[in-house]
Amino acid sequence: MFKYMLSSYKESENRSGVIKIYQQGAPSVLQYTKEVVPEPGPGQVQVRQAAIGLNFIDTYFRDGKFPVKSFPYTPGVEGAGTVEAVGPWVTDFKVGDRVGYHFIPGSYSEVRNVSTHQLITLPEDITFEQAAAILVKGFTARMLVRSIHQVSEGEVVLVHAAAGGVGSLVAKWAKSLGATVIGTVGSPKKRDNAIRNGADHVFLANCEGFANSVNEITKGKGVDVVYDGVGRDTFSQSVDLLHDGGKIVLYGSSSGQPEHINHASLRARDITLYTPALSAYITDYDSLQLYAADTFAAFHSGVFGDLSITKYPLSQVSQAHTDLESRLTTGLVILVP
Numbered sequence: 134m135f136k137y138m139l140s141s142y143k144e145s146e147n148r149s150g151v152i153k154i155y156q157q158g159a160p161s162v163l164q165y166t167k168e169v170v171p172e173p174g175p176g177q178v179q180v181r182q183a184a185i186g187l188n189f190i191d192t193y194f195r196d197g198k199f200p201v202k203s204f205p206y207t208p209g210v211e212g213a214g215t216v217e218a219v220g221p222w223v224t225d226f227k228v229g230d231r232v233g234y235h236f237i238p239g240s241y242s243e244v245r246n247v248s249t250h251q252l253i254t255l256p257e258d259i260t261f262e263q264a265a266a267i268l269v270k271g272f273t274a275r276m277l278v279r280s281i282h283q284v285s286e287g288e289v290v291l292v293h294a295a296a297g298g299v300g301s302l303v304a305k306w307a308k309s310l311g312a313t314v315i316g317t318v319g320s321p322k323k324r325d326n327a328i329r330n331g332a333d334h335v336f337l338a339n340c341e342g343f344a345n346s347v348n349e350i351t352k353g354k355g356v357d358v359v360y361d362g363v364g365r366d367t368f369s370q371s372v373d374l375l376h377d378g379g380k381i382v383l384y385g386s387s388s389g390q391p392e393h394i395n396h397a398s399l400r401a402r403d404i405t406l407y408t409p410a411l412s413a414y415i416t417d418y419d420s421l422q423l424y425a426a427d428t429f430a431a432f433h434s435g436v437f438g439d440l441s442i443t444k445y446p447l448s449q450v451s452q453a454h455t456d457l458e459s460r461l462t463t464g465l466v467i468l469v470p
């Protein structure tokens with residue numbers, strides 16, 4: 134009897150907060166519950182998460198745009214925290230290590246087990262909240278301004294959603310590489326955020342006179358590169374604003390997929406269209422370490438300046454999704470368990 138009480142007491146002690154969905158749909162499908170996390174398996178560590186990155190892609194796994202393997206399903210792909218337990222055969226991490234990761238599904242939880250080959254050791258001077266804010270988004274920005282197109286001094290770069298997560302880091306990084314940055318935002322309230330993110334010129338998305346203004350800024354030439362994470366609402370305008378021979382990087386579709394892409398007309402103007410996915414650039418341990426090193430170096434050298442981080446309690450993740458999808462968030466959003 135006593136033994137039974139002791140074990141059930143221990144079990145309730147060990148239950149940790151987690152978000153589950155039992156079907157895909159509106160933000161209300163995100164349910165906060167508690168569960169017992171099993172011991173870490175071979176090659177795994179158990180991480181007590183201090184911060185969890187919120188990414189637009191999380192909404193796709195929640196609403197059904199992307200499939201999930203089975204239900205119940207825990208969304209989220211990014212987190213940072215402290216190793217609390219080490220599974221068999223783990224030699225590269227120990228209890229107390231500060232770690233983060235950028236794409237391991239199931240991150241909306243207080244405590245979770247992760248395989249060590251996908252873990253990054255966090256520098257001492259990066260807080261968990263900063264790490265959870267810049268792993269996915271910083272790595273994506275690194276891919277965009279260094280791998281897809283190496284931004285260089287004197288270029289004119291157009292960044293859509295320049296007050297958002299990835300957009301804000303792309304604007305900052307492109308600016309630090311010497312580009313003139315033109316940013317778009319969805320509402321006047323976001324204008325100052327985009328300016329703080331390094332945009333030299335900020336316009337309301339699809340505002341009247343935007344094309345003329347870009348024409349003036351570029352002295353009639355058109356922009357060199359467009360970083361478009363918005364998609365349907367911006368794509369055709371993005372193409373129009375490029376000079377012949379320019380590049381359009383369609384890396385996301387927060388407004389939906391572009392309805393039609395006229396490849397013949399892109400070819401006729403020698404415009405190169407890229408549709409990159411981070412998973413194709415971070416494919417193994419070495420590329421992961423490279424992206425982490427470059428992103429942390431950018432952080433340390435002040436490329437990102439003061440990070441604008443908005444926090445929601447993990448238990449209020451459905452409000453966070455609602456705000457992200459309603460274009461109410463700015464900057465980098467994290468969930469705090």
Ligand SMILES: NC(=O)c1ccc[n+]([C@@H]2O[C@H](COP(=O)([O-])OP(=O)(O)OC[C@H]3O[C@@H](n4cnc5c(N)ncnc54)[C@H](OP(=O)(O)O)[C@@H]3O)[C@@H](O)[C@H]2O)c1
Nearest residue numbers: 188189294297298299318319362385386387388410411460
């Ligand atoms: N290719 C990759 O590997 C990769 C990796 C990470 C992220 N992404 C993509 O990058 C994009 C940005 O991700 P994020 O997590 O940093 O999100 P985010 O930029 O913080 O949020 C999305 C932003 O898109 C803008 N937007 C325009 N039309 C919208 C609409 N109809 N509904 C919602 N938002 C709209 C909003 O900014 P305004 O109101 O200012 O317009 C909103 O703040 C997403 O499309 C994501 O899928 C791609």
